[in-house]
Amino acid sequence: MSSIPNRGLMQRLLIRKTVEQVQRETESSPLKRTLGPWNLVFLGIGCIIGAGIFVRTGNAAALHAGPAVLLSFLVAGIVCALAGLCYAELSSTLPVSGSAYTYSYTTVGEFAAWIMGALLLLEYGLAASVVAVGWSGYVVSLLGDYGIVIPLELTGPSGHPILRDGVAVLAADGSPMTSLFNLPAFLICVALGALLVFGVSESAKVNNVIVAIKMTVIVAFILIVGWYVIQHIDTLKANWDPFIPEATGADGEFGWSG
Incomplete structure (x- = not known):
């Protein structure tokens, strides 16, 4: 007979690993540490400062918060x-691979860790798809400025009506055109997936370059716009009154909810 004690369902769901056990298991892991402290810092910055800071700030100020978007940044x-x-x-308690999955396993239990692993897969999948679609829109617009036109059918989700300036694009027979496939989004996912497969250190170097460019753009924007505001403070301060625009009644449109 087995010497393992019988456990009830709840006990099995709440089985936890100790920190020492997790560390022992990772000692024989085939994964090797290739990222140094600077790589980790740049990786963290890259995750914190995403594409949203370039595309959402203006919309948030114009449609939701007004000048009080400063408070939104503070809360965020x-x-x-x-x-x-x-x-x-x-990361300091469990300096091993596994992220929140391993942390949940040691603190809450096996079932919670399973849920966390599923949520992480869902999060990364949705985040990658959303960013890829946003990147696709920018690339299509940029290439269009240089006369390189990607067919509209290859720039949107399958079966989705094609819109131009908010109006449906019609085919020759008068029926609404629909997208077949978002080719740029697919290609960037394939390219980044291939880079990750090629090697962690190589992908980290590419990430470092991208983050450096992104930070340079943000710092340059802050300095240039800040200097412009200082030079024209008397005329620009009228734009900050009222600081928190009156709410329209719709949730999230100005006022404190915005």
Whole structure:
């Protein structure tokens, strides 16, 4: 007979691994550490400062918060700091691979870790697809400025009506045109997937270059716009009154909800 004690369903779902056990298991892991501290810093910055800072800030100010978007950034910064502290504790307590899955396994239990693993897969899949679609739109627009036109059928989700300036594009027979496939989004996913397969250190170097460019653009924007605001403060301060525009009544449109 087995010496393993019989456990009930709830006990099996709540089985946890100790920190020492997790560390022993990773000692024989075939994965090797190839990322140094600077690679990790740039990786973190790249995750924090995403494409949204370039495309959502204007929409948030114009349609939701007005000048009070400054408060939105402040609240978001506090939330990000708290999340960063959580991950700092996670990585220092469990300096092993596995991310939140391993952390959940040692603190809550096996079932919670299984749920966390599924959520991570869902999160990464959705995040990659959304960013790829956004990148696709920018690339199509940029190539169009240089006279390189990608067929509209290859720039959107399958079966989705093709819109131009908010109006449906019609085929020769008068029926609405629909997209077949988002080719640019597919290609960038394939390219980045191939880069990750090629090697972690190589992908980290590419990430470092991208983050450096992104940070340069942001710092340049802050300095140039900041200098312009200082030079024209008397005329621009009228745009900040009222600082929190009156709410329209719709949720998320100005006021405190915005």
